[in-house]
Amino acid sequence: MNAPNRFELYVLDEGEAPVEVNEDTKIPNAATIKILKQDHTLGNMLRAQLLSMPEVLFAGYKVPHPLHPHFLLKIQTDGTKAPDLILSDACNQLIGTLSSLEAKFKREFAFKETDSSGGAGVTGGTFATSDDPYGTGAGTGGGASWGNRDDYLDF
């Protein structure tokens, strides 16, 4: 009856700031950053990216309570850069990785599509017109093509 809307777990309330930075008063160059309406998907990825950066001395995250839709990210740097700047660097690096991943996927899919013309003719969910529901079409079908990796990578 009075249950909150489920989407409140991942949609920001009106006027709510997505990120809150609290500088640590007892540790130098450290901050606890509260990121609202996000979970392990972002938290763990950011943590790992931060740890891979040489300026970062410490990075960790926690979800204080599974029912509260936010996580806390704690960062300490070696002083060459402020923790919040390091975080935005980490985000930009991740966005770069994702863009390059997207380009790689695009290329692979384009290649697969011309490769197996007809068989797995994917044009974005036009299921109704297709003939084989499980798409066991040409070329790509079965485990036969698993081992040989040179067939579509050398171009």
Added chain:
Amino acid sequence: MDPIVRIREYQRDRVNFVLENVDLAFANSLRRVMMADLPTIAIDLVEIEANTTVLPDEFIAHRLGMVPLVSTNCDGAMRYTRDCNCLENCAYCSIVLSLNVQCNDSVAMHITSDQLEIQPHPNEGTEEAGEERVRRSENFGTPVGKNDPDADPILICKIRKGQELKLRCIAKKGIAKEHAKWSPCSAVAFEYDPHNKLRHTSYWFETDEKAEWPLGENAREEEPPREDEPFDFNAKPNKFYFDVETDGSLGAQEVVMKVRGDIPLS
């Protein structure tokens, strides 16, 4: 260090790929986004007019919610009802489907997803116009596999002579964090380190670990450990094996390509 992708197998509703040169956390986030952050359409409200079947109303409503609907390009083609400025729902943030079946034969009849028909929205034309509907494909919102003679329709209920089911469904856009029915994926397989060289897990066994835990397909991609190999405690997983299978609401390619836009980076 750029990620490397190799697609091993690609069909309309599934894609099997190997991802290299990324972090475990990154690969896991990719998996999580594919499962729970991509919007699709699913039946959310059901108005039952007549139900004389053996199943209670809420049972049928639940089953209808699980029916995958074609959600191609759902990002741009549909609004969330909570973001829409209509009063309740409109042609831009919902799709109306109806079902009206009676059984007059003395044999059991199957009510399936093929009998769900898209109806024009009753408030058509009164809402604030937008360009969303131009972006919709022709079969947007229809149950997956409808009009496909080779695909088996989804059974909703069986009825006998004299029973009927008449209802109206309102399908809405949503993501799987709200309800799993909005997930475009029926399964996402994720594996790394098939030989367990990193010892991220330990296998329970009775007498012989090797005999009781046969290696999977993915083990062929990596060198088996030598008998005398010392444990490298600094090693990190670098190669991830994915197998994404969709329920048909989105194609496998669309699921994988959408991820970039849906990873929640500021």
